[in-house]
Amino acid sequence: MSQTKTALVTGGTRGIGYGVAEELASAGYHLILGYRQNQARAEDAKTHLEGTYAVRVFLVKGEAGEESTVDAFFSCIEENFGGKLTALVHNAGAYWQNRAHNKPDANGSWFQGWEAYEFFQGMYPKCFIRLVEKAVTCMEDERGYIVAVSSPGCNNSRGPVLAYITPGTGKASVEYLVRHYAKQLAPRRITCNVVIPGFTKTEAWDPVVKELGAEQVDAFIGSCGMKRWATPREVGGVVSFLCSEKAAFITGASLPIDGGVHLK
Ligand SMILES: NC(=O)c1ccc[n+]([C@@H]2O[C@H](COP(=O)([O-])OP(=O)(O)OC[C@H]3O[C@@H](n4cnc5c(N)ncnc54)[C@H](OP(=O)(O)O)[C@@H]3O)[C@@H](O)[C@H]2O)c1
Secondary structure (H helix, E strand, C coil), X not given: CCCCCEEEECCCCCHHHHHHHHHHHHCCCEEEEEECCCHHHHHHHHXXXXXXXXXXXXXXXXXXXXXXXXXXXHHHHHHHHCCCCCEEEECCCCCHHHCCCCCCCCXXXXXXXXXXXXXXXXXXHHHHHHHHHHHHHHCECCEEEEEEECCCCCCCCCCCCHHHHHHXXXXXXXXXXXXXXXXXXXHHCXXXXXXXXXXXXXXXXXXXXXXXXXXXXXXXXXXXXXXXXECXXXXXXXXXXXXXXXXXXXXXXXXXXXXXXXXX
């Protein structure tokens, strides 16, 4: 059995994905990191991770919803790691057209329309299915870990967030798929879990802060659970644990990492 550990992290160059990448690198994982367009940040991430943790890091640019991006991930795994993958983390996420959705339309509907719906379906469940179907052909039995990143309100542990209907249907599908693949892969002893981060300080919040103002956003965070932001590395540490032998018997779980936000 090969001892090299390799992980593919979508959206692994900034924010929560970078926190995941850093925790996995510190655990000795070599990395394939996906990103959409921010080349400079991707290169900074590679330089820092390789320099600090002495692991190999490969960058793959592409839209998560495109099949060609998933193909490029697996070509990279084939070329650089002999087609072997230990862990898959599907984390990439963004707002539709980089705008937070903070108001219903004139009819009171929060639905953002079918183009936005297709964008989120492509980036969340479609991409996850494509990734998992290929990843499991690259994983050894008893040594494969799959983790998806969801959001608050996409299962029964918390009420729906009205502004999140369009992305939320995509994330909710991913949560279903996690249970499906956990069941399918249990005989191979490959695990599949979903984490549900609470409010985590990343650049994804910039449009919300711009629209509502920092004071209002801070007041909101101060009203939830432990009354503070999560850090990307707090989320990353839990994902890294789920991608370790210590978590070999955890599968099909939906784990909030949110300081109690789901108790609201
Ligand atoms: N932040 C929170 O409070 C929070 C809470 C719960 C769940 N989440 C979830 O956590 C995940 C990461 O969020 P974040 O806050 O870390 O976001 P972020 O700081 O904006 O980072 C997003 C990362 O994903 C990549 N990405 C974005 N859209 C993509 C696309 N269409 N195709 C390929 N890559 C794409 C970005 O690449 P570029 O750098 O090239 O743009 C970047 O690497 C998302 O799934 C989000 O829903 C976040």
